[in-house]
Each structure stands twice: as structure tokens, then as C-alpha cells.
Amino acid sequence: MKMKLSVQDLDFAYTSTPVLTGMCLEIPESSLVSVVGPNGSGKSTLLKCIDRILTPKQGRVAINGKDVFRLDRMELAKQMSYVPQSSVRVFPHSVFDVILMGRRPHLGWTSSGDDEERVWDVVELLGLEDIALAPFTDLSGGQQQKALIARALVQETDVMLLDEPTSNLDIWHQLDVMSIVAGLVAEREITALMAVHDLNMAARFSDQIIMMKDGVIHAVGKPWEVLTPEHIAEIYGVEAQIQQQDDETPLVVPVRQLYGDGIRPAYRRMHTA
Amino acid sequence: MSSGYEPRSRAAQRHRELRNEKLEETRREHKRLMGRKFAFLAFIIGLIIFAVGFIITLGPLEITIPQVYETLFARFLPDFFTLDEVFEQVVWNIRFPRILGGIFAGFGFGICGCVMQAVLKNPLASPFTLGISSGAHFGVAFAAVFGISLIGGPYLLIANAFLFAMLCSVFIVGLAAFKGATSETLILAGIAVNYLFSSLSQLMAYFATDEQLRLMTTWGMGDLSAFSWSKFGLFITIFAICTPLLWMKAKDLNLMTIGDDSAKSLGVEANRVRMITMITASVLVATIVCFTGTIGFVGLVAPHMARMLIGADHRILIPASGVLGAFLLICSDAVAMNIIGPTVIPTGIMTALLGVPFFLYLVLKGKRKEFWQ
8 A cells, every 4th residue: 555644763742741753643544534642642633744734853854755844834734734723812713714724835925716716615615604704713612623634624735733633623524524534534545644633533443543642642543452451541540441332443431540540639639637 | 627526426416506596696796895995095095085075164164064175276277266365275275185194194104004914913013113203203302302414404304214114114124134034023122122212212201301302292182283394205206106006916915915825825925025124114204104103093994893893804904904003093183173262172183082982982882702713
């Protein structure tokens, strides 16, 4: 299978403490890959390094065999899009204008009718008609996330990076967003790399899961290979039951924490005094 | 485009139809809003043209609005309009340069405020955030007290103001280049430099004679009387370079207001755009400030007014902030010149006195909560 995205020996640190150490990844064409791991494991940082938002200390990232760090940023933006977890909300852009920003890499100073047409297509696809003209600043967290996904969609890249795209959404919208991304991967043969917290969402929609802890890859493989009680205990410190569903998708049910008893000692002292 | 949304039942079919209707409606609304934005811009430009005619009639000389336009047009089309020499002297040589200066200054403050708020992602930013006016003020204080500057003669104060204004910006931009040009670095460095030069000015004021002190204070209040035809050459050249440069960045500025990460992922080198914008805006503001003194309010408020009225798309917001700034400034100046007879109140004072109530009205009436959420 052809590799779309490859990461070799990637090291990154904000300060002197390393955040990513020796990351190596191969993401095949037209696949949906999820990155899971506890808070602070480096998932978001990995995505930002791949899209060159952060500059790693060393390592190589290649898209279609081309070195990302040698590409012009505008050129890279035509090939790779990024959906941030949230967005700065200072000035009241309309949702339409925010989505239209996704066309930036493809156009000069003005936007043509064709670009606006593409925005309307995506507005329709994601069901954003009701809020398209509202100020982006007025949206709920979930609506904002959908608008940001819409922006990445009009960018029309064949690699899409998503940083916890479902973190602010209710279960209906979680399924909605995940099936849209999965649909794009299947129909337009794009490659999606997604940082995600919900193990069951990852299991259900991903072709592959990458499990990370402390900036190092712990396990890579099909959902049922990676989401095992042993791995989950090691990575999250949580005892979990894995139930096998009809289509072989594993269902993770967390049972209890393996260390700590849930209540901090100081808190307990306060209430027993 | 389709994915997972094929209607499966009659209810789904109905849902689909409703959505299509909604989509059509939204698209029509979007078109209407776009039209309104351009209409607004044209309206303000019209207002300015009218205001120019009206303001020139104010004063001891009896002249009507049509006569004003006639006199102005006669300069360019002498074959079609007759020229009265007294009118020409008053309109063309005395009153019009001041108003034209006001239009340029207001326009410059407006667009600089607009782009600085965008690249610093801070609604409180203004053309003076980088300490430009306090630098210029120090330059004036220095020249007033020591009588020393690079160029002597009538340009003494102006040259010194420009020099120190640019010195401030160069210092801050240099610092940012060294440490990474994030909006936080720039704002903090700007505030620090602002304080430094304010203190230095105060130090000068402490040792100044009464006459020197008066010169410094008056400059600080801001005034449009320095404009005359002989000084427009440089002014217009700098405008002709800086304004298109800033406007060309409008699309990138749109992206930067929603965050550097997003901007970078959409192909914009955020830090580089921020530096270019800051440097261009600094040059423009320093040029204006050394002629007018501190007229701070316009640059802070004109972009906010424009944003409340037409939204945050910088392609139209930049010119809209500019024309609103120009309109505000010439109106305030007209009031300042005429409200109490022969005494002319400094323009900077009147701008704030008139602008604040108008601005508060917009803030209170505005449907949007806008910023600070």
C-alpha cells in the first residue's frame, strides 16, 4: 500500500522536557487513523509538528514523499488541512467568512463565485444553513467545531489532521462528524489523522489506532489489536472490559482506576476531621 | 457532494426539502448583506465629500457650498469653471489643506488601528500601542528643551517627532524579531516602551521653561494646523506606499484574527505577516503623528465602529475604518475650529469629546455582544 504520510525520528520539546521522542509513523493512503492516549501524551503536539505549526527539534515529515519542511507553506496548505480544537474568538467574523478562509491557499486576493459555491456545498453537507451568517463568536463549542471542520473541507486537501474534533459535541453530533470524516475517507480517498479521546469512537471509525504515552508510541494496529485490557491498563492506568461487538469492533467499558483511590488524601482529611 | 445524507423516508425527504429552502434563503440573505456593506462604504465616502463642502463654508468669509465645489473643481478643469481669486486664496490655500490633511490623518489612523487590532488579536490595540506617540512626544519635548534635532528650521519638531517615533517601533520590532513576533511580545514591549518614553518626556517637562512646556503640551493635544500644500508631497508618497501594502494583507489578517495556528495551517506565515504589517503601520502612523501630534481616539475607535456596522472581513473593514476615521476627524476638527468663535480648540481634545458619546451609543445600541466574551 502506498504511504501518504510518513514521520521519521521526530523529536519535539517546548522547554527542556521532551514532548515527543523518536516518533516514527507511516500512514497509508485513504485511511482514517486515530491517535489515542492520556492527556499530555503529545497527541496535539504531534499533529502540529506534522502540519509545521510547530517546528520540531529534529526529524522528518513527508507528504507524498516530499519533505514538509522544505515545502512553501502555501503549497503545504493545499495538501494538508488542520482542524484545531478551538479557535481564538476576538473578532466577529461570520461563519460563512470563517469557512471561506479555507479557500485561502487556492486563491489570490479576491474570492471567485466558484469558491463561494464550494463553501455553500460544505454548508449544506454539514447542515450549517441556520448559523452560516451568524457571528462565529456567538456559536456554541460544538457549532464552532463543525464550522472549523467545514473550513478544512473547503481547503480540499488529501490529508486532513483533526485535533479532537468531537470533544465538544453531543453524541448525535459526534456520530455525525465521525461519519462525515469516515465518508470523506471512503469517497474522496483522503487520509485523515485524528487525535481523539473517545476510545469507542476511535474503535468504531478508524482503520488504524496509534496509542501514545509520554511522547512515545506504545502500540499501533487495527482497533481490536490495540484496544486490549493490557494496553489500556498500561497507558491509562484503568481497568477496562473489552466487549466484542457483532462487526468485531471492540467496545471499551472502563471499570476502575488501577492506582489512586479516586479521592485525594487532602480532600478526605477535610471531610473526616 | 454527498455522504451519508441520502433521504431514506418521507420524513427524511421533507427534512431535506426544508433544509434546501433554508439554504436558499440564507444565500439570498448573504448576498443582500454583501451589497449593504459596499453601500455603507459608498455612503460614508459621500458624507465626506459633502462634509468637505460644508466645512469649508464655515468661517468669516461668506461662501456657499456650490461655490466651494466650483472653486475646487476650477483647479483641475479651468475651462469649465470660473475662479474667484479671493475664494481661491481662502478655499484652496487655507481651508482645504487643513481638511485634506484631516482626511489623510483620519484615514491613516483608522486603517492602522484596524490592522494593529487584527495582528495583535487585541481590541484595545491602537496605532499608539507600540509607543509611537510617546516616542514622537519625547522627540518634540527633546527638540523644545534642547533646540537640537537633525534638521533645523520649520521642520525641527516634525523631523524629531518622526525620528523618535520610528526609533520606538524599530526597538520593539527588533525585540520581536529576536524573541519571536507573537502578539503578546509585541503588546508587552509596546507598553514598556510607552512608559519609558512618557517618563522621559516628563523628565524633560520637569526641567522645561514655561514656554517650552507650552509647546510640548499643545503638541500632545493634537492639531491639524500644520498642514499646508508644501508639506503634502512626502505625506502622499508614504500613503501611496503603505496603504496598498496593508490592504493587500487583508485576507491574511482575516486568518490571523482567528489564531496563529489556523493561519499557519492555511498557508500564512503568521509572524512574518505580523512584522510586515507592524512596520508598515508604524511608518504610516509616525508620518501622520509628526504633523498632527497625538490624536489617539480615532485609531482606537474607528475600527470598532466599522466592525459593528459591517462585520470583521478585513477586505472591506480596512477601507471602512479608514473612511470612518477620516469622517470623524474632519467633523471634530470643524467643531473644534468654530464652536467658540476665534479660539481654536485642539483637534485631539474635540475628537474624544465628540467621539466618545457616539461610540458609547453604538456600544449600547449594538445587537452584538462583540468582543470580550
